[in-house]
Amino acid sequence: MKFRWGIAGTGRIARDFVRDFAHVEGSSIVAVGSRHLDSAAAFAAKLSVPRAHGSIGDLAADPEVDIVYVAGIHPVHRSQAIEFMRAGKHVLVEKPMAMNSTEVEDIVAVSRETGRFAMEAMWTRFNPLHVELKRRLDSGEFGRIVSIDSDFSFAAPRDPAHRLFDPAKGGGALLDVGIYPITLAWWLLGRPDDVSVDGRIGPTGVDEEVSMRMRWRNDAVAHLTCGSTRDGERTSTIECESATLHIPAPAHSSATAEIRSANGVENLQCAPPGLHHQVAEVHRCVGAGLTESPRMSHGDSMAISTFMDDVLRSLHSI
Numbered sequence: 001m002k003f004r005w006g007i008a009g010t011g012r013i014a015r016d017f018v019r020d021f022a023h024v025e026g027s028s029i030v031a032v033g034s035r036h037l038d039s040a041a042a043f044a045a046k047l048s049v050p051r052a053h054g055s056i057g058d059l060a061a062d063p064e065v066d067i068v069y070v071a072g073i074h075p076v077h078r079s080q081a082i083e084f085m086r087a088g089k090h091v092l093v094e095k096p097m098a099m100n101s102t103e104v105e106d107i108v109a110v111s112r113e114t115g116r117f118a119m120e121a122m123w124t125r126f127n128p129l130h131v132e133l134k135r136r137l138d139s140g141e142f143g144r145i146v147s148i149d150s151d152f153s154f155a156a157p158r159d160p161a162h163r164l165f166d167p168a169k170g171g172g173a174l175l176d177v178g179i180y181p182i183t184l185a186w187w188l189l190g191r192p193d194d195v196s197v198d199g200r201i202g203p204t205g206v207d208e209e210v211s212m213r214m215r216w217r218n219d220a221v222a223h224l225t226c227g228s229t230r231d232g233e234r235t236s237t238i239e240c241e242s243a244t245l246h247i248p249a250p251a252h253s254s255a256t257a258e259i260r261s262a263n264g265v266e267n268l269q270c271a272p273p274g275l276h277h278q279v280a281e282v283h284r285c286v287g288a289g290l291t292e293s294p295r296m297s298h299g300d301s302m303a304i305s306t307f308m309d310d311v312l313r314s315l316h317s318i
Helices: 012-021 037-047 056-061 074-086 101-114 128-138 173-189 276-287 298-317
Strands: 004-008 028-033 051-053 067-070 090-094 118-121 145-153 194-201 207-215 221-227 236-240 243-247 256-261 264-269
Touching: 004 012, 004 056, 012 028, 012 037, 012 276, 028 037, 028 056, 037 051, 051 056, 056 074, 067 074, 074 090, 074 101, 090 276, 101 118, 101 298, 118 276, 118 298, 128 173, 128 236, 128 243, 128 256, 128 264, 145 173, 173 207, 173 221, 173 236, 173 298, 194 298, 207 298
Parallel strands: 004 028, 004 067, 028 051, 067 090, 090 118, 145 221
Antiparallel strands: 145 236, 194 207, 207 221, 236 243, 243 256, 256 264
């Protein structure tokens, strides 16, 4: 089944999407939309996209578009996803799905109301390495998970006008990159039973450093960190009863992992990561008439968004 895609937004992640779409067979990107026709036209010309629209409304009205990748900054995700679904399009919404759980709930409600597919573009859940590690962990090969240590911290100049530091643009480390360690722990162990939060709110009013310690009833623990002003390890280590799994930096997009056990060291190599792996899941689900993916469900997006709401409230109360 062939699908025609539109892209809402012209930033870096939208360009990456076009690059990785080259690995998708049969389907095509047919249009791009932006608030400004000039930027949409320049994007289309550079990346060989057939049509450029100077508004999100025009992209939503394009009869040749079946699915839209919502690639703009966090605060536009809710409104754009809803507009596209009401116009009859399916949507893949860049992570985080929205600014908070209330907005995610709105997107899910419209998906159910319209029968349109909607999925959060949490691409690590579809990367070959992460999928293979999840499969082997679930099989019990390494025994029970004892602990997870995962970081996504990097140093960016503190520019108040940049989306990372501007509250009006959805700034903050947690929504931008903290969602990766959180999703990893949640995917492997489920909802934590106890959480403690520490961190730092920067001068522009957004979170710049976040540290989360989680515990589950089976005594598994996790230490998750993220930040936007200091470089961190950006690795993930999963300690199990009979093995230690280490994903090197950048852990959210690695194709390799080291597995140490009594049997020695295994250097696991998988196919390269990319946004096209989640595109394949969108095509599978839409072709099957589903409104959500069982691999990145509406429930998962809601639960993780609610958790991040709680973390941010805790940070702002410190």
